[in-house]
Every structure is written in C-alpha cells, then in structure tokens.
Amino acid sequence: MATFGLSVRWDDLELRLPDDAELLDLADVAADGVHAPEAAPFSVQWTRGTADEVRRQVLTHHWRVRQRLDPDDWGLELGVYVGGRIVGAQGIGAKGFPVTRAAHTGSWLGMAHQGRGIGTRMRLAVLHLAFDGLGAAEVASEAFVDNPASNAVSRRLGYELNGVYPAVRDGKPAHEYRYRMTREAWDRRPGELRPAIEIEGADPVRDLLGITTAEPPSAA
Numbered sequence: 001m002a003t004f005g006l007s008v009r010w011d012d013l014e015l016r017l018p019d020d021a022e023l024l025d026l027a028d029v030a031a032d033g034v035h036a037p038e039a040a041p042f043s044v045q046w047t048r049g050t051a052d053e054v055r056r057q058v059l060t061h062h063w064r065v066r067q068r069l070d071p072d073d074w075g076l077e078l079g080v081y082v083g084g085r086i087v088g089a090q091g092i093g094a095k096g097f098p099v100t101r102a103a104h105t106g107s108w109l110g111m112a113h114q115g116r117g118i119g120t121r122m123r124l125a126v127l128h129l130a131f132d133g134l135g136a137a138e139v140a141s142e143a144f145v146d147n148p149a150s151n152a153v154s155r156r157l158g159y160e161l162n163g164v165y166p167a168v169r170d171g172k173p174a175h176e177y178r179y180r181m182t183r184e185a186w187d188r189r190p191g192e193l194r195p196a197i198e199i200e201g202a203d204p205v206r207d208l209l210g211i212t213t214a215e216p217p218s219a220a
Helices: 020-031 051-066 118-133 148-156 183-187 202-208
Strands: 007-010 013-016 073-082 085-095 102-109 138-144 160-169 172-182 198-200
Touching: 007 118, 013 118, 020 051, 020 073, 020 085, 051 073, 051 085, 073 118, 085 118, 102 118, 118 138, 118 148, 118 183, 118 198, 118 202, 138 148, 138 160, 148 172, 172 183
Parallel strands: 102 138
Antiparallel strands: 007 013, 007 198, 013 073, 073 085, 085 102, 138 172, 160 172
C-alpha cells in the first residue's frame, strides 16, 4: 500500500505508518499512560479503562483509519518515532481535500516522552507534510481550553486562533480552542521553524488521494 512508503524525517524524529508489530508497541506506550488520571484532553476518552482496554482502543482506531483512503475522506494515523522507537501518534486527515485543500491534525504522546519538545517537533513535521508534501491550503487543530501543552504548541508554531467553541466531554459542557494555520502563515514562518525536514514517498500518496499537485489551488 502506498501509504506505508510515506516517511517524514527530521534528524532522529520520523513520522510513518506503523505496521502491526509496531502497533503493538504503540498500544503498550498508550497503556503506560498518556496524561495524568485527572486530565481529560480528548473528546473520546479512549485512554480510560484497563491497560488491555486502552491497547484495544489504539489498535482498533489505527486499523479503522487505515481504511479511510477515499480522496474525499481520508486519514493517515502516523506513528511518531524518536531514535527508531515509537513514542506516540500523529494523525492528519481531511474531507473533500482535492477541492478545499483543508486538513486537520490530532496527536498524542506517551507520558514518558513528554516535556522534551517532541510534541512541537511532530506537529511541525506533520505541517511540513501537509503543506509541502500534500499541497494543503490550511490545516486546523483544536484543544480543550484546559489543555495547556497542546495550546502552547499551536501558539508556538504560529497558528491563528479561530474561535472558542462549546463541546461535550464526559457528558458535560466544555469549551475548546480551534486553531488555523494557513498556507500564507506557513510561508511566513520564521527561520527557527524551518528545519531540514525530508519527505519520502509523497507522490504515490498524492496519486492515491486524488491530489494532482502539491500546490494548493488558487481561490476563484
């Protein structure tokens, strides 16, 4: 499958689709903990339950997303590798992408690997894939207002705040920030946000997803 040949590399960090054996390792990372017990950073509480229940949630989610390869509705749930070891997941997906060129991202990182700048690096790497590999015009991200780490990454990378929206979490009302990175903002990013990131295998993925060029279409 073309998606398994896709790789985004930045020094010792790599984003790529994990095979089933690596998914088992990723499931173990999640089972070891993704956030403090009192926190709830996700709208779907997949990190709760026994270790085996968390592992099962990770596996079924990745297997499900692998099937989303229609040009009008696709997803890539990439493993995050540091020094060859899988430490989290970085997803990117879209609906109607050949027309809108608008994508969205979501991610998580094992607790043992947090606080080392990996979250910022993996987000920057997936933005590089979105804009320079897949020709996105804009990329969205969101985080609950009480998720300081994710919100800090979005601000650090230059996302525009695109509003505060009501949401449901655990059957209770909550609010989330929504962010938007445009192609123009991406092109204006400062030098410290322009590391040498290499993309391999993007052409077959673009063909699979009906993306005829890595350049976004001009607005009418």
